[in-house]
Amino acid sequence: MASGHLMEGRQMSSKPRIVITGLGLTAPNGNSLGEFRANLLAGKARIAVIDVRHMGKHPAGVCDFDTTKWQKRKELRIGTRVGSISIFCSREALGDSGLDWDKVDKSRVGVYLGITEHGNVETENEIHNISQFGNDTKYWTHHHNPRTVANNPAGEVTMNMGITGPHYTIGAACAAGNAGLIQAAQMLQLGEVDIAFAGGVSESIHTFGIFAGFKNQGALGAHEDPTKASRPFDKNRNGIVISEGGAIYVLERLDGALARGARIIAEIAGWCINSDATDAVLPNPERQTECVHMALKRAGMKPQDIHIVSTHATATALGDIQECTALRNVFTDCPDTKINNTKSFIGHCMGAAGALELAGNLPSFEDNWVHPTINIDELDPECAMPGLVINHPIKVARVDTILNNSFGMLGINSALIVKKYGVA
Amino acid sequence: MTKDDIKQVVLDIIADIAPDEDLTTVKPEVRLRDQLSLDSMDFLDIVMELRKKHGIEVPEADYVQLASLDSCANYLLPKFEAKGK
Numbered sequence: 198m199a200s201g202h203l204m205e206g207r208q209m210s211s212k213p214r215i216v217i218t219g220l221g222l223t224a225p226n227g228n229s230l231g232e233f234r235a236n237l238l239a240g241k242a243r244i245a246v247i248d249v250r251h252m253g254k255h256p257a258g259v260c261d262f263d264t265t266k267w268q269k270r271k272e273l274r275i276g277t278r279v280g281s282i283s284i285f286c287s288r289e290a291l292g293d294s295g296l297d298w299d300k301v302d303k304s305r306v307g308v309y310l311g312i313t314e315h316g317n318v319e320t321e322n323e324i325h326n327i328s329q330f331g332n333d334t335k336y337w338t339h340h341h342n343p344r345t346v347a348n349n350p351a352g353e354v355t356m357n358m359g360i361t362g363p364h365y366t367i368g369a370a371c372a373a374g375n376a377g378l379i380q381a382a383q384m385l386q387l388g389e390v391d392i393a394f395a396g397g398v399s400e401s402i403h404t405f406g407i408f409a410g411f412k413n414q415g416a417l418g419a420h421e422d423p424t425k426a427s428r429p430f431d432k433n434r435n436g437i438v439i440s441e442g443g444a445i446y447v448l449e450r451l452d453g454a455l456a457r458g459a460r461i462i463a464e465i466a467g468w469c470i471n472s473d474a475t476d477a478v479l480p481n482p483e484r485q486t487e488c489v490h491m492a493l494k495r496a497g498m499k500p501q502d503i504h505i506v507s508t509h510a511t512a513t514a515l516g517d518i519q520e521c522t523a524l525r526n527v528f529t530d531c532p533d534t535k536i537n538n539t540k541s542f543i544g545h546c547m548g549a550a551g552a553l554e555l556a557g558n559l560p561s562f563e564d565n566w567v568h569p570t571i572n573i574d575e576l577d578p579e580c581a582m583p584g585l586v587i588n589h590p591i592k593v594a595r596v597d598t599i600l601n602n603s604f605g606m607l608g609i610n611s612a613l614i615v616k617k618y619g620v621a
Numbered sequence: 622m623t624k625d626d627i628k629q630v631v632l633d634i635i636a637d638i639a640p641d642e643d644l645t646t647v648k649p650e651v652r653l654r655d656q657l658s659l660d661s662m663d664f665l666d667i668v669m670e671l672r673k674k675h676g677i678e679v680p681e682a683d684y685v686q687l688a689s690l691d692s693c694a695n696y697l698l699p700k701f702e703a704k705g706k
Binding site (some may be wrong): 269 | 637638639640658660665666669672673689
């Protein structure tokens with residue numbers, strides 16, 4: 198097996214190098230990377246209280262991007278909320294990338310978006326709609342199927358932007374943000390496309406089913422101050438704050454990016470997706486440990502090479518401890534490794550979580566600041582880890598590498614490593 | 622309800638389903654699809670809104686009757702009258 202691992206390392210290093218050259222996002226506390234990053238460094242969470250159908254008021258992360266910036270009102274009426282998030286993020290990423298869109302061969306562009314789920318919102322809306330008409334299905338909208346097919350968010354992007362290459366979504370529970378990026382990197386390495394729009398998106402705050410499911414699982418976060426409801430690693434954490442959002446990146450092969458003189462934000466260094474194969478909802482730290490180890494091996498790195506670990510922790514009682522156990526297994530004797538968490542600011546953006554959490558850390562390559570995990574009033578001793586950045590950002594000597602964890606139900610684990618471009 | 626009232630009912634529905642369109646210059650005798658950006662799904666929306674808001678059913682065989690504001694008014698008037706409107 199050892200030789201097999203070495204072979205994987207060689208295979209990855211012999212494949213085309215993949216770089217990030219653009220980024221667009223919407224998060225509950227920011228509609229651009231600059232705004233998002235500033236709030237992460239300033240310790241500013243933004244969680245609203247919304248009225249959830251059948252369930253009353255609950256904390257949730259709500260995005261307030263300009264929906265008509267890139268879409269006509271008719272497109273908004275016909276499409277989905279997550280389609281709108283996807284279009285906003287993709288268009289913003291395009292602008293950030295500096296691509297001359299009129300000259301891009303649209304048949305060589307792919308769209309790969311990670312989703313935790315899709316169709317719950319639209320289905321619940323229609324069930325509510327026909328309930329106003331005696332549950333007569335002749336009042337069920339003819340827009341239901343195009344709104345709920347699993348490729349909807351990515352397909353809406355292609356229609357809005359005239360992209361004729363491949364598009365689909367990657368269903369990967371809450372590991373989806375990483376999974377979208379990994380899928381895109383693989384398709385670029387295979388030569389299937391030249392440009393990829395990839396990341397993760399979510400509209401999950403608009404479905405009561407997800408709130409009810411977490412509540413009845415004993416995993417829905419609450420606090421009298423909604424901005425403190427999401428508090429990973431805190432001793433008194435009580436569950437997840439559900440949020441919407443999106444982060445979509447422009448990825449391309451390094452040679453193409455260099456040829457067009459693109460600004461290179463980061464390089465994809467390695468990744469791993471594996472499966473617990475143990476439980477539908479309870480995480481498995483042993484498999485998480487293996488996932489991180491494999492991502493490091495494929496990146497040709499040691500644990501000591503990682504400067505920031507962006508944790509997945511969602512503020513559930515057991516899940517946070519399990520991830521900390523996995524990280525302690527890997528990052529022993531790593532004085533330069535700092536660990537943080539973004540959900541403490543914006544809640545759990547579900548399909549967008551991994552992509553957004555990576556995005557908020559990318560500016561560290563330039564400014565050498567590491568944003569903290571906030572809302573820790575009393576650190577849970579079982580979540581104590583050397584390098585955990587608590588409540589206040591810290592300045593470090595250098596940040597060359599980020600490991601981004603994203604895990605999800607049915608035991609899907611993902612670890613994605615990005616590095617500062619130009620670093621060996 | 623007059624034919625002009627019915628034309629306004631249809632225009633109000635179109636204003637909701639095609640909010641980017643300028644409806645101030647719609648010619649009642651010209652096919653709606655020839656002067657507005659409307660597709661088959663939009664016409665299904667018109668049918669749905671007539672059903673939801675006014676209890677009016679338009680069988681699929683009669684969809685052609687919704688081609689213009691004038692044809693809408695001619696076709697829908699007896700249906701509205703039958704509803705006592």
